[in-house]
Amino acid sequence: MKSSDSPERGQSVAALILCAGSGTRTGLSYNKILHYVGKKTVLETVLDSFTLSYADSIYVVINPKDEDAVKPIISQYRSVKTVYGGDTRTQSVRNGLAATEPCDIVVIHDGARPFVTPALINQTIKSAMEYGSGVAVVPMTDTVKILRGETLGESIDRDSVCRIQTPQAFSYPLLCAAYERVEGNYTDDSEVYALAGNTVRIVRGDESNRKITTPTDLFCTAPQRTKIGIGFDVHKLVRARKLVLGGVTVPHEKGLLGHSDADVLTHAIMDALLSAAGLPDIGVLFPDNDPTTESIDSMVLLDKVVAMIAENGFKVGSVSAVVMAQRPKLSPHIPAMRDALASHLNIKREMINVSATTTETLGIIGEEKGIAASAQCTLLY
Ligand code: MG
Numbered sequence: 001m002k003s004s005d006s007p008e009r010g011q012s013v014a015a016l017i018l019c020a021g022s023g024t025r026t027g028l029s030y031n032k033i034l035h036y037v038g039k040k041t042v043l044e045t046v047l048d049s050f051t052l053s054y055a056d057s058i059y060v061v062i063n064p065k066d067e068d069a070v071k072p073i074i075s076q077y078r079s080v081k082t083v084y085g086g087d088t089r090t091q092s093v094r095n096g097l098a099a100t101e102p103c104d105i106v107v108i109h110d111g112a113r114p115f116v117t118p119a120l121i122n123q124t125i126k127s128a129m130e131y132g133s134g135v136a137v138v139p140m141t142d143t144v145k146i147l148r149g150e151t152l153g154e155s156i157d158r159d160s161v162c163r164i165q166t167p168q169a170f171s172y173p174l175l176c177a178a179y180e181r182v183e184g185n186y187t188d189d190s191e192v193y194a195l196a197g198n199t200v201r202i203v204r205g206d207e208s209n210r211k212i213t214t215p216t217d218l219f220c221t222a223p224q225r226t227k228i229g230i231g232f233d234v235h236k237l238v239r240a241r242k243l244v245l246g247g248v249t250v251p252h253e254k255g256l257l258g259h260s261d262a263d264v265l266t267h268a269i270m271d272a273l274l275s276a277a278g279l280p281d282i283g284v285l286f287p288d289n290d291p292t293t294e295s296i297d298s299m300v301l302l303d304k305v306v307a308m309i310a311e312n313g314f315k316v317g318s319v320s321a322v323v324m325a326q327r328p329k330l331s332p333h334i335p336a337m338r339d340a341l342a343s344h345l346n347i348k349r350e351m352i353n354v355s356a357t358t359t360e361t362l363g364i365i366g367e368e369k370g371i372a373a374s375a376q377c378t379l380l381y
Contacts, residue, residue: 020085
């Protein structure tokens with residue numbers, strides 16, 4: 001599949017993989033190129049396809065803050081180099097083009113499209129070798145209409161429009177010249193190429209070559225790569241103890257009794273995480289006769305659990321928990337709990353939620369003898 005099979009041997013091809021975006025819309029606290037798709041990251045999945053394509057050299061355009069995380073991935077591949085991106089996609093492409101050794105063809109790809117195939121990359125390259133450009137497009141399958149404010153205008157013949165993907169391959173000198181001419185920001189290289197007076201040639205893209213943008217995309221990319229866990233805990237309420245829930249000290253005349261700080265919410269969350277990862281529960285990992293964990297801050301234990309699940313190949317996706325307490329009123333403290341837990345779980349605040357309920361004065365919770373918590377989580381792998 002490498003260049004020996006290429007019908008147009010002799011033309012040099014460089015690939016630019018754009019990975020400098022922040023990816024804030026995915027809800028991840030890290031760059032989505034570092035997200036796992038199966039046993040590999042998005043970036044490795046992309047690089048696997050490009051190393052099987054006609055590309056002779058590959059440049060990964062990165063955000064400098066991702067360098068430490070990206071370096072070990074890149075080092076697995078020969079002829080892959082990194083280039084620092086800019087503040088905009090357009091500047092990142094310019095930096096990539098400037099770093100590229102002069103070549104005949106440059107193929108540009110969004111690092112967030114992990115399912116690109118070597119065949120599609122090669123089709124765009126072959127088109128660029130023959131026509132100067134080759135841009136992956138997919139047909140519009142939905143009905144398309146013009147928007148008139150909050151109402152619909154006329155229909156557009158959907159056969160006359162298409163959706164643009166990457167990879168996009170171009171004559172390297174023509175694309176460099178096009179980028180020298182334009183000002184402003186562009187989200188699409190074919191637009192820059194066309195603005196310079198060039199004709200853009202299309203190649204039939206692939207519906208599965210989707211771009212990871214939203215949390216839904218992450219879920220769709222990994223339908224068999226999510227594990228669900230459940231945890232439950234209850235502690236006795238006594239006088240002369242602090243009440244700690246989700247790492248937050250809640251003012252109350254009683255607190256929870258336990259070997260550690262008895263943070264029942266964090267305990268339930270830890271057990272949910274461990275359960276999803278197939279690991280022993282906190283009673284086994286942190287037994288209550290261990291003097292080293294006496295009065296320990298449960299967030300320290302949570303850090304250990306998060307490290308343990310990472311060692312087992314999992315990342316926290318989301319956490320949902322409920323605290324059952326008759327008193328005190330917990331809703332004013334929930335934002336602080338979410339912030340504290342999110343920072344220890346290395347996820348965004350919107351990926352964790354905590355709710356609170358009473359038991360309508362019924363049972364041990366209602367009689368204020370104890371507080372219980374239940375948690376569910378998803379782990380990604
Ligand atoms: Mg406990």
